[in-house]
Each structure stands twice: as structure tokens, then as C-alpha cells.
Amino acid sequence: MNCAEARELITALVDHELHGSERSQLESHLKDCARCQSILAQEQLLKREVHAEGAKLHAPADLKEKILSDRRIFPEQAEIPRRWTSRGWLADYVLRPAVVAAVLLIVGLPSLYLLNQRSQPISLAALETYSPFLRGDFPMITAQSADEIKEQLMRAAGGNFEPMGYDLSAMNLEPVAGAVREMKGRKVLIAIYQGQGLSLICYTFLGTEEDAPANAAVFFDPGKKMNFYAFSQGGINVVFHREGGVICILASQMPMQDLLALARAHARPA
Amino acid sequence: MAEEKTSGVQARESFAREAMVHLDHLYRVAFHLAKDRDETEDLVQETFVRALASYEQFTPGSNMKAWLTRILYNFFFDRYQQKRRWISTEAPAEGQSDYWERTPSENPGPERHALLKELSGQIADVLRKIPEEFRAPIVLVDMGDFSYEEAAEILSCPIGTIRSRLSRGRRLLYRHLERYVGIKRRV
Numbered sequence: 001m002n003c004a005e006a007r008e009l010i011t012a013l014v015d016h017e018l019h020g021s022e023r024s025q026l027e028s029h030l031k032d033c034a035r036c037q038s039i040l041a042q043e044q045l046l047k048r049e050v051h052a053e054g055a056k057l058h059a060p061a062d063l064k065e066k067i068l069s070d071r072r073i074f075p076e077q078a079e080i081p082r083r084w085t086s087r088g089w090l091a092d093y094v095l096r097p098a099v100v101a102a103v104l105l106i107v108g109l110p111s112l113y114l115l116n117q118r119s120q121p122i123s124l125a126a127l128e129t130y131s132p133f134l135r136g137d138f139p140m141i142t143a144q145s146a147d148e149i150k151e152q153l154m155r156a157a158g159g160n161f162e163p164m165g166y167d168l169s170a171m172n173l174e175p176v177a178g179a180v181r182e183m184k185g186r187k188v189l190i191a192i193y194q195g196q197g198l199s200l201i202c203y204t205f206l207g208t209e210e211d212a213p214a215n216a217a218v219f220f221d222p223g224k225k226m227n228f229y230a231f232s233q234g235g236i237n238v239v240f241h242r243e244g245g246v247i248c249i250l251a252s253q254m255p256m257q258d259l260l261a262l263a264r265a266h267a268r269p270a
Numbered sequence: 271m272a273e274e275k276t277s278g279v280q281a282r283e284s285f286a287r288e289a290m291v292h293l294d295h296l297y298r299v300a301f302h303l304a305k306d307r308d309e310t311e312d313l314v315q316e317t318f319v320r321a322l323a324s325y326e327q328f329t330p331g332s333n334m335k336a337w338l339t340r341i342l343y344n345f346f347f348d349r350y351q352q353k354r355r356w357i358s359t360e361a362p363a364e365g366q367s368d369y370w371e372r373t374p375s376e377n378p379g380p381e382r383h384a385l386l387k388e389l390s391g392q393i394a395d396v397l398r399k400i401p402e403e404f405r406a407p408i409v410l411v412d413m414g415d416f417s418y419e420e421a422a423e424i425l426s427c428p429i430g431t432i433r434s435r436l437s438r439g440r441r442l443l444y445r446h447l448e449r450y451v452g453i454k455r456r457v
Contacts, residue, residue, distance in 0.1 A: 007437055010437075015436070017417065017433070046440055046443065046447075047412050047440075050393055050412040050413060051412050051413060053393040053394060053413070054298050054409070054412070054414070055413075057294070057298045057301055058294050058297065059294050059297035059314065063311050063314060063315070064290075067314070067315055067318050070318070072319045073318045074286055221284075223331045224330070260287065261291045264288055265288060265334075
């Protein structure tokens with residue numbers, strides 16, 4: 001192989017798209033060719049810079065508003081509710097018989113049950129740590145990279161399960177810290193994402209869908225054949241779902257519809 | 271009947287919300303295809319309109335980001351590009367001395383570091399100077415994180431074309447940016 005023949009193959013190598021004999025031929029050529037090694041380094045640098053340039057660009061807020069209020073896209077609503085707690089959303093769901101029944105059931109429960117902290121689902125117990133974590137009240141694991149945080153959390157969980165490790169960089173959210181806490185006798189892995197003034201906490205633990213609060217709204221995703229449970233508490237929106245025997249709770253102050261879409265986009269069917 | 275209608279409306283709305291997750295990505299692609307902000311926003315908004323009009327054709331569980339990007343790209347050509355795709359207007363001549371014939375400075379020094387900082391500000395401008403046929407694969411693969419196969423599907427061309435256009439496109443890009451990456455000619 002000569003340098004001219006190596007050109008396109010270097011591009012494919014930079015993109016992790018070079019396999020088999022082409023890859024071994026190029027690797028063999030690179031061992032003895034300082035010039036092509038430099039070209040490889042240059043092209044890797046260029047790709048990184050172009051990627052970083054792209055990541056800086058975001059759709060303007062007014063475009064998002066225009067799309068959300070475009071009746072050709074969302075024909076059934078003149079206005080999309082911005083918050084989970086908005087009147088529009090409540091009107092949609094409170095009027096459903098199943099929701100009414102659930103609310104009546106909850107209201108009818110003995111007050112002692114409601115006051116008993118031990119009866120609180122683990123999902124709500126986890127949520128109570130949301131603000132303290134963001135304020136820095138609890139000790140956290142910080143690391144140089146997302147992989148390092150993930151590795152430390154996995155180790156803390158004794159290898160039984162691992163944090164979801166979602167890549168939320170498209171939303172400009174990067175993992176900045178992690179923590180492990182014992183809640184209701186179970187280990188909960190906590191990954192904190194932040195970026196552009198937004199925070200999101202991902203709680204992961206072993207459990208079942210019974211761990212979702214009884215009054216959560218349930219959405220079934222027919223594509224992924226998964227249930228997503230949505231609820232709000234104290235101005236924080238939460239989406240709960242299960243991947244096999246592992247529960248993932250995403251909590252954030254971002255609008256519920258965005259959080260739900262985010263969870264559905266990243267959830268992996270077991 | 272009424273239940274079916276409600277279910278259809280919910281499925282459509284659910285699809286629309288899921289599609290919104292990809293808004294930033296679509297904006298990025300449109301930004302580097304279109305000539306100005308109005309055209310960029312028009313491209314993105316119309317992509318959502320077209321996607322929702324045919325959302326039933328989307329296979330649940332398949333790659334929504336790629337599906338939406340293909341709609342955006344097709345719409346871009348339908349509306350703004352009357353010329354045939356994949357016709358080169360500024361392909362680098364083979365054998366021409368370019369960055370492949372040069373090596374990076376061994377010791378870049380503080381000046382190069384300063385130039386590197388300026389580099390990111392230049393990339394968007396320089397991308398606009400590159401013919402669309404080379405720019406599109408760069409935007410899809412380097413910014414959109416698509417595989418060659420996905421990019422080929424979106425651009426309706428063979429995978430080999432993606433590889434060669436990327437290779438030549440990056441050379442063009444590098445030629446415009448060489449001042450910022452501090453390379454020197456081989457002696």
C-alpha cells in the first residue's frame with residue numbers, strides 16, 4: 001500500500017468504519033509511514049473540532065415555540081402545556097375515569113398510611129434527594145470523565161447492576177457527579193447531569209414497576225413495548241421506567257413532555 | 271370509532287413529542303445546508319410538518335433521527351436545490367499538493383495554541399465555502415454522529431461515495447483552515 005491508497009482508508013479509520021483486510025493493510029502501512037501517521041492525527045483533530053462546533057449549535061427557543069404551536073404538527077392543541085402541572089395537562093388527565101378512580105382511592109386511604117414514611121415508594125424517597133444533591137448537601141463522587149463516574153458507581157453497586165449511562169450530550173447535559181445511597185434497603189445509583197443551566201438526575205436501582213407511585217400517569221410506548229410512568233412533585237418532573245430488573249428514574253425541572261420524550265428516546269427494551 | 275380516533279391522535283402526538291428530542295440535531299443539519307437563518311428555520315419546521323404527515327410510515331423502534339434527517343434533506347433539495355445531486359463543482363484535483371503532502375509542526379508553540387482557539391469560530395464559515403456534496407457527509411458523520419451506512423441512506427448514495435466525499439471534503443476543509451492548525455510544508 002502506498003500513501004495515496006491510504007488516504008481514504010485513513011478517513012474510514014478515523015470514523016471507526018474500517019474493518020477486515022483493509023484495516024490490517026492500513027495499520028501495517030501506518031507502522032512504517034510517519035507522514036500517514038501525521039495525517040491520521042490531523043484528521044482526528046479536525047473531526048473533533050467539527051464535532052465540537054456542531055455541539056455548540058442549538059435550535060433557538062422561538063423556533064421551538066413556533067413548532068409547538070404549529071397546528072399542522074400538533075393539531076389537537078392550540079397551546080402545548082409548558083409544565084406538567086399546567087392546567088391543560090391536568091384537564092387532560094384528571095377527567096379520565098381511571099385517573100379519577102386512582103385519585104379517589106388515594107384520597108380514601110387511611111391518613112395514617114399517608115403519613116407513614118415507611119410506606120413511601122422508593123421512587124418518591126429518591127426524589128427527596130433531588131434538591132439536596134443539586135445544592136451539594138450530600139457527598140458525591142466526582143471524576144475526570146463520565147466513564148470514570150460510571151465505573152465507580154458500578155463498583156459501589158458490587159457489580160450487580162450499573163447506572164444507565166445515557167449519553168445526553170445532544171441536550172448539552174454531561175454527567176458531572178455521582179453518588180450511591182441506601183434507600184428502603186436498596187442501593188440507588190445516582191448520576192447527576194448538568195449543562196446550560198439545566199440539571200437532571202438519573203436514579204438507578206433494582207426493582208419492579210410496583211415501585212412507581214400509584215398516582216403516576218402511565219404511557220405505553222408501542223414501539224419499545226415499555227411503560228413510562230410520569231409524575232411531578234415539588235416542581236420537579238419525573239419519568240420512571242424499567243429496563244429488565246433495573247429501574248431508571250429521570251428527574252428534572254425541564255418540561256414534562258421533553259423529559260418523557262428524552263426517556264423514551266434513550267430507554268432500551270430489555 | 272371514537273376510541274380509534276383518540277388512539278390515533280395520541281399516537282400522532284406521542285410521535286411528535288418524540289421527534290422534538292431531535293430538534294437540535296435537525297437544526298444543526300439545516301443550519302449547515304441552508305443559506306440563512308430564515309431558510310434554516312423553515313427547513314426544520316417543514317421537516318416536522320412532513321414527518322407528522324407521514325408518521326405512520328415510520329417503523330417504531332427504528333432510527334427516528336435518521337428518518338427525520340432524510341426528510342429534511344429531501345425537502346431541502348425539493349425546495350432549494352434544482353440541480354442534480356452529487357455533481358461536483360469544486361473537487362480537489364487529484365495529485366494536487368494539499369494537506370496530505372504536509373506534516374504538522376512538531377512543536378506548535380503558543381501562537382498555534384492561540385490560533386487553535388480561533389479555529390472553532392471559523393469552522394461554520396468555512397463549511398459554507400465547501401460544495402454541498404462534500405459538506406453534507408461531514409455534517410452528517412462528524413456533527414450528526416451517523417454511520418456511513420446511515421449517511422448513505424439519508425443522502426441516497428452508495429457507502430463508498432460517503433467515504434470518498436468525506437475524505438475529499440475534509441481535505442477541502444483543512445485547506446481553508448490550515449492557518450489555524452499550524453501546519454508547515456514538508457521540506
